[in-house]
Amino acid sequence: MSKPKVASDWLAGCAGCHMSLLDIDERILQVLELADLRATPITDLKHPDEDGVDVGILEGGINNTANEAVAKQMRSRCKYLVALGDCAVFGGVPAMRNFFTIEETLRRAYVETESTDDSGKIPDDPELCKPTNVRAVSEVVKVDLHVPGCPPDADVIFHVLAELAQGRIPEIKDEKLHWH
Amino acid sequence: MIHIKIDGKELEVPEGTTVLNAARQAGVDIPTLCDHPALEPYGGCRLCLVEVEGARTLQPACTMPAGNNMVVHTATEKVKSARKFVLSMIFSERNHFCMYCQVSGGDCELQNAAYGEDMTHWPIQPNWQPYEVDASHPYFVMDHNRCILCRRCVRACAELSGNFTLGMEERGAKTILVADLGIPLGDSSCISCGSCIQVCPTGALIDRWSAYLGKDKDTQSTQTVCIGCSVGCGIEVLSRNNNLVRVEGNWDAEVNGGVLCEVGRFLPMVEERDRVVTPMVRKDGKLKAATWEEALNTIAEKYQPLIGHANNGVAAMVSTRLPAEVLYTFKQVFADNFGSNMVTSTDEEKFATLNSVKSEVGVYEGKLTDLEEADAVMTVGIDLTKDHQVAGFFIKRAIPNGTKVIPVNYEANGMDAFTPYATKINKNADLAFVKTLSANLNNEEAAELQNKAGLETAEIDKISSILKSAEKSVLVYGADFTQPEETFRALVKLAKETNSKLVGITGKANSTAAAQYHLDKPFVMNGHQSAMIVLGDEEPTQTMIKKVENSPFLVVLSSYHSALTAKADVVLPVTTWLEQDGHYVNLDGKIQEAHKSLQSPIDVKSNLDVLELLAAKLNLELSAESLVAAEKAV
Numbered sequence: 154m155s156k157p158k159v160a161s162d163w164l165a166g167c168a169g170c171h172m173s174l175l176d177i178d179e180r181i182l183q184v185l186e187l188a189d190l191r192a193t194p195i196t197d198l199k200h201p202d203e204d205g206v207d208v209g210i211l212e213g214g215i216n217n218t219a220n221e222a223v224a225k226q227m228r229s230r231c232k233y234l235v236a237l238g239d240c241a242v243f244g245g246v247p248a249m250r251n252f253f254t255i256e257e258t259l260r261r262a263y264v265e266t267e268s269t270d271d272s273g274k275i276p277d278d279p280e281l282c283k284p285t286n287v288r289a290v291s292e293v294v295k296v297d298l299h300v301p302g303c304p305p306d307a308d309v310i311f312h313v314l315a316e317l318a319q320g321r322i323p324e325i326k327d328e329k330l331h332w333h
Numbered sequence: 334m335i336h337i338k339i340d341g342k343e344l345e346v347p348e349g350t351t352v353l354n355a356a357r358q359a360g361v362d363i364p365t366l367c368d369h370p371a372l373e374p375y376g377g378c379r380l381c382l383v384e385v386e387g388a389r390t391l392q393p394a395c396t397m398p399a400g401n402n403m404v405v406h407t408a409t410e411k412v413k414s415a416r417k418f419v420l421s422m423i424f425s426e427r428n429h430f431c432m433y434c435q436v437s438g439g440d441c442e443l444q445n446a447a448y449g450e451d452m453t454h455w456p457i458q459p460n461w462q463p464y465e466v467d468a469s470h471p472y473f474v475m476d477h478n479r480c481i482l483c484r485r486c487v488r489a490c491a492e493l494s495g496n497f498t499l500g501m502e503e504r505g506a507k508t509i510l511v512a513d514l515g516i517p518l519g520d521s522s523c524i525s526c527g528s529c530i531q532v533c534p535t536g537a538l539i540d541r542w543s544a545y546l547g548k549d550k551d552t553q554s555t556q557t558v559c560i561g562c563s564v565g566c567g568i569e570v571l572s573r574n575n576n577l578v579r580v581e582g583n584w585d586a587e588v589n590g591g592v593l594c595e596v597g598r599f600l601p602m603v604e605e606r607d608r609v610v611t612p613m614v615r616k617d618g619k620l621k622a623a624t625w626e627e628a629l630n631t632i633a634e635k636y637q638p639l640i641g642h643a644n645n646g647v648a649a650m651v652s653t654r655l656p657a658e659v660l661y662t663f664k665q666v667f668a669d670n671f672g673s674n675m676v677t678s679t680d681e682e683k684f685a686t687l688n689s690v691k692s693e694v695g696v697y698e699g700k701l702t703d704l705e706e707a708d709a710v711m712t713v714g715i716d717l718t719k720d721h722q723v724a725g726f727f728i729k730r731a732i733p734n735g736t737k738v739i740p741v742n743y744e745a746n747g748m749d750a751f752t753p754y755a756t757k758i759n760k761n762a763d764l765a766f767v768k769t770l771s772a773n774l775n776n777e778e779a780a781e782l783q784n785k786a787g788l789e790t791a792e793i794d795k796i797s798s799i800l801k802s803a804e805k806s807v808l809v810y811g812a813d814f815t816q817p818e819e820t821f822r823a824l825v826k827l828a829k830e831t832n833s834k835l836v837g838i839t840g841k842a843n844s845t846a847a848a849q850y851h852l853d854k855p856f857v858m859n860g861h862q863s864a865m866i867v868l869g870d871e872e873p874t875q876t877m878i879k880k881v882e883n884s885p886f887l888v889v890l891s892s893y894h895s896a897l898t899a900k901a902d903v904v905l906p907v908t909t910w911l912e913q914d915g916h917y918v919n920l921d922g923k924i925q926e927a928h929k930s931l932q933s934p935i936d937v938k939s940n941l942d943v944l945e946l947l948a949a950k951l952n953l954e955l956s957a958e959s960l961v962a963a964e965k966a967v
């Protein structure tokens with residue numbers, strides 16, 4: 154049996170979950186033995202294989218039309234989709250901006266911050282993607298496994314990867330279940 | 334008895350037992366949120382739903398009484414999916430960001446309940462409507478974003494503290510927790526007892542310190558007693574790395590059943606006085622740091638020749654915040670060995686005089702527990718919303734059950750707002766009032782007294798009819814009288830006439846023990862050559878300072894710097910209440926043991942050790958087992 158292919162990407166997150174993945178230290182070698190790591194933010198491939206991967210992992214929530222596209226592409230190219238970390242699970246820290254209108258958020262970010270001078274302006278290039286409310290990955294595409302945590306513990310990530318690589322559905326409960 | 338079967342376990346429970354409590358007895362775990370063992374069942378959150386054979390729908394276990402031959406299932410698929418649904422609804426009602434919530438990761442009952450159901454995510458998204466965060470209160474914060482509307486706080490405020498500050502406003506999705514009629518908590522009628530934060534299952538009500546100092550699982554807990562007053566409430570002191578994290582009421586404590594007042598719960602958290610960390614001896618007019626050896630030698634030198642001086646020797650005063658062991662040793666050193674005629678405690682004179690007549694009460698003596706069972710309570714010479722507050726809670730919380738409460742004062746009493754029977758008498762007229770009441774009960778003429786008390790006949794009539802018709806009346810007295818002995822005797826007479834219990838709510842943590850050791854006379858220097866003040870962590874009063882400041886040689890054992898230590902010739906650093914063990918006798922005469930919960934700073938010694946060191950320096954005889962002796966004596 155060939156090694157299962159795994160791809161990952163990050164959306165509206167802080168990269169912390171991928172950092173936590175690297176925190177599994179030398180166990181990454183075990184993962185590499187079991188799985189074929191394809192497109193990820195830390196490898197050279199930028200898109201999941203067109204002919205599909207077995208497991209897709211998404212970090213971060215969906216906060217603009219570009220995220221939507223990435224999530225949809227990942228979903229369409231993977232058999233099993235994992236939402237990794239609180240942002241992917243429900244929106245997480247970026248979702249705090251859901252308490253404001255998009256207009257307010259952009260103004261704050263590009264015009265009003267203390268470090269912005271008079272030339273501050275909200276980017277309006279038509280090429281740019283459109284910001285949206287921050288949503289859980291599951292609000293845009295179907296998610297097969299939620300791995301909560303901000304970020305999820307390296308041990309939990311290893312458990313998830315190891316189980317998936319061996320063709321099993323990981324159980325996340327008790328000691329492995331953390332929302333914080 | 335009722336026979337019930339829960340998840341296959343059969344058991345007998347008394348009639349009226351809820352299914353939840355029966356399940357607990359059977360060792361079957363049913364998750365709950367709005368339920369709290371110290372509060373009346375409420376049945377609001379629906380997390381405790383169970384399947385009862387024969388019932389069409391799932392039933393809340395916390396409110397449902399166990400029925401005979403009832404068969405209950407708590408872990409069926411139907412029950413489990415209902416729990417997940419209930420939790421999903423609760424999460425989606427407000428905004429929970431567990432990753433930066435202070436109670437997340439162990440102390441949140443909502444989060445733990447979700448873990449219990451293996452929930453990896455919320456099937457329904459949060460509300461995303463911002464809710465207010467009320468940070469106006471000095472001791473705690475209310476974050477409405479995390480409130481699950483379980484009403485535990487509302488019930489605790491009413492059922493435990495009798496303060497009725499909290500309530501719910503609006504209905505349905507708009508329901509919101511409010512203080513009074515919707516004003517900031519800091520401006521409300523809240524008395525800072527903290528019962529609400531102790532019962533809040535989530536991070537909605539959190540105290541300002543502990544949330545950031547460590548989760549419960551990271552803290553050390555010590556069960557001990559509050560020494561804020563003579564009620565002697567049981568507390569749990571949480572600490573982490575020798576830092577105080579939080580004080581909680583001990584739910585299992587007989588005296589208070591988990592309730593505390595501001596003094597017990599929050600004042601220890603805002604202690605800001607400067608610690609005395611090294612012995613100090615006055616040299617060339619200035620207090621200078623010294624070694625223990627130097628300081629003790631300085632005292633010993635002065636004191637050796639004063640041994641045996643009844644007059645003209647050492648006048649000694651000890652704090653009634655200190656354990657019985659310290660009081661007893663103190664007495665041995667200065668009364669038994671020095672033979673001084675001025676060996677007493679820091680208690681106010683009035684309380685001391687009251688002690689001398691206290692034995693006259695006989696069978697009418699009541700206890701704190703009588704307050705809870707009373708159907709009429711009259712308080713004289715005390716405002717139980719200012720001190721001994723937990724005793725006040727016992728009275729206030731009984732009011733909704735029909736207990737008639739008559740606070741008698743010459744000025745405003747915090748209790749007035751809770752009862753229609755608040756009674757205002759003239760200043761210093763407590764004795765006249767009690768006597769008028771007696772006369773009225775006996776149909777005697779007492780116009781002059783009544784005039785002095787400043788009450789209308791109708792008012793007196795009303796009070797006597799309440800006391801007469803009550804089946805279990807209690808008279809509560811404080812120490813705020815001008816003629817303590819006479820007033821006390823008049824109260825004893827009134828208790829006999831109305832068949833009431835008489836409960837004295839006075840004194841500091843160990844006043845009762847101090848009185849038993851006869852450490853209760855008014856302090857005067859009266860020609861003594863030295864004043865020895867074993868102050869512990871008590872804050873000296875102006876009166877105390879005035880009395881001793883001119884003493885030729887002033888020794889103070891104190892945990893904190895104060896105007897008194899500044900005047901001393903020798904200051905010895907001693908432990909605070911949290912740093913020492915020992916026994917306390919509360920106002921009911923109940924002996925309780927306090928346990929050390931924090932380590933003292935390096936150069937600080939316990940009050941007891943210092944007295945013993947001093948005795949050794951002076952070659953004094955102390956009974957070898959002074960601790961045992963102290964226990965026997967109280």
Ligand code: SF4
Pocket residue numbers: 428429430431432434435436437438441442443444479535536537
């Ligand atoms: S109150 Fe509980 S559930 Fe809500 S954010 Fe805090 S930890 Fe999470």
Ligand code: SF4
Pocket residue numbers: 486489490494496497498499522523524525526527528529530
């Ligand atoms: S601290 Fe006490 S009085 Fe204040 S709201 Fe909470 S329970 Fe009520």
Ligand code: SF4
Pocket residue numbers: 479480481482483484485486487510532533534535537538
């Ligand atoms: S503040 Fe806490 S105790 Fe009060 S209703 Fe909200 S969640 Fe319940």
Ligand code: SF4
Pocket residue numbers: 559560561562563564565566589592593594595596597598721722723724
């Ligand atoms: S009533 Fe007295 S013993 Fe109880 S918490 Fe308050 S100060 Fe402490």
Ligand code: FES
Pocket residue numbers: 364365366367368375376377378379380381382393394395396
């Ligand atoms: S615990 Fe029973 S309804 Fe809330």
